[in-house]
Amino acid sequence: MAKTVDPDYDKDGTDGETKVKIIGLGDSAVGKSKLVERFLMDGYKPQQLSTYALTLFNYKTQVNDSKVSVDFWDTAGQERFNNMHPSYYHQAHACILVFDATRKVTYKNLTNWLKELREYRPEIPVFCCCNKIDADPNVTKKVFGFPKKHNMPFYYVSASDGRNVVRMFKDCIKAAVSYKNNSTDFMDEIMRELENYDLESDRKDKDEVFDSGTDSLGNSSEKEENKKSGDDS
Amino acid sequence: MGDEEYEVKKCGVRFNPPAIVITYLVKSTSKLHRRTMPLRNFTANSKVDKAAEELRTNPRHLKYLSRITKAQLERLITIIRDKLDGMSLADSLARNDRMDQIDPEEDLNKVDEETLKRKKAVMDIEFEKHRIKPGDPSFQYDISVDFEQNGEIEAAGWDSDSSEGEF
Structure with a gap:
């Protein structure tokens, strides 16, 4: 199996770009991978970290005229064991919490995911999204208390028809970069x-x-x- | 052979030796044909999703199987494996019906891997149905939509009966 060295997000990339790490969290089959896939399209090329059960995807972009290299971390099914390896959270700069518009239990479980995340990363920006809005047109009329209560940016998204996926990821990347910059100063x-x-x-x-x-x-x-x-x- | 030149009419299983059998109509001749696709080296310990993938990626079967969903193919293969495992057909059908059902209250973090894969395959049917992909006339990479909430609909009880702890 190919060995990949664990990336260090505190250092800048070889190209002088800012490196940020964004993690996805949420129950099995809520569509975490499909959201990343929809955002990256042709760039959806997974790298497997040999040491842990997880997959990461790199994305290069610009934020405020400076180069940014984003690694999206995906669970590769680890959520089935109900908690993630601590390395999953290590050095993360932002998190996207996903639930499934058609399955209430995935919404209820957000509480547990957020709790675990906050044990490791008490302050990083967290985004929340309701995926699969294509499967239930009425869901976008519904108000969800969880993201409001925790003061999170909230998006109705569909990895299937693409609505709001790119918007959410772009917002999240900006938040991650700004968190990284500020927290470094701080x-x-x-x-x-x-x-x-x-x-x-x-x-x-x-x-x-x-x-x-x-x-x-x-x-x-x-x-x-x-x-x-x-x-x- | 284009997709529209034939139509799958039926699909089923043969237990011994294990195979997937489909009946399809060739439109140009209006004739029904049958195709038998054997599951090679398939035993009670074989992985269903692996066997399904082998069939689906076999170029000889591709044009017949492209119209059958992964979920349906996995269902058929599971029925064969249950039989090899000594399960009665009635029990196997009931079990497979449960695997095909998406229960909004069921925690899929807690089901076995095979059931999870199957349910994902079932969800994929819905995903593909609404999918807008590059090349489709209405495809746009970045589609932003705002939804207005006039507070008429609450989260349909998703926030009530809350066992949510404060933190």
């Missing part, structure tokens, strides 16, 4: 503050600070910190 600020703090604190704290610096604010390393703090306190 992280610099935090890091400067923490460097001063470091002088007064012990080595252990310092290691943890640098841990979180490898990712953007509020991330999987926070989890580890939580675990460690159990030992400390």
Whole structure:
């Protein structure tokens, strides 16, 4: 099996482009892959990461005149095991939550997906979409409480006839890039503050600070910190 | 041979040796023909989706099978495999009916892989029905549509009876 090295989204690409990672989440058979396929069309060329059950797709574009390289991560069926490998969330800059307009249970399960996502990525922008609107014309008249409650951009989409798919992905890419840029600035600020703090604190704290610096604010390393703090306190 | 030159009338199974059998009409001659497509090395342990894919990608069968949905082909092959597994025909048909049914309340994260694949194949029928793809007259890569909600329809109870926890 071909080995692909895990991409690092904190570094810029060889071409100087900004690298962002966007993940899809939602139940089995809601159409996550079909949405990516509809957006990428001819560019739908999956790369398999050998280490984990997941698929990623690269897309090159421009946001505000700068080059952006987007990796869309798709679950490759991992959702069947009810939670995703932590690497799926690692360094993600935005997430698209998908449910199926024809299956209520997929809407109900959004709560669990969001909860798991927020354990790893408390702050990244999350987009929500109701897919398969082609299968039920009335669904677009319905109001859904979940995205409203969590203040998420919401789209009625169809991977089949294409409505709003490109629009959603483009918005999501912009949000991912802007999150990455801002959080980097923000992280610099935090890091400067923490460097001063470091002088007064012990080595252990310092290691943890640098841990979180490898990712953007509020991330999987926070989890580890939580675990460690159990030992400390 | 163009798609319109023949029409599939019936499809069924032969158990021993296992095969898919279709009856089709050749329009130019108005004659019915039968074609038998054997499932090679098929046993009770064989994977249904793999066997279906083998048939569908076999160039010799392509023109006959292109009109049969993947879901239907998988159904027929599952019936053969159930029989090899010792299941009665009645039980197998009932099981297959359940596999073909999409229940909006059923959590598909929890079904076995074969059932999931089958249900995806059933959903694909709907997907293909409404599909607008490149080359179609109304195809547009980027189609944005806004929908107006006048608050008349709530999410049809999708938000009520909520067991949703706060977080």
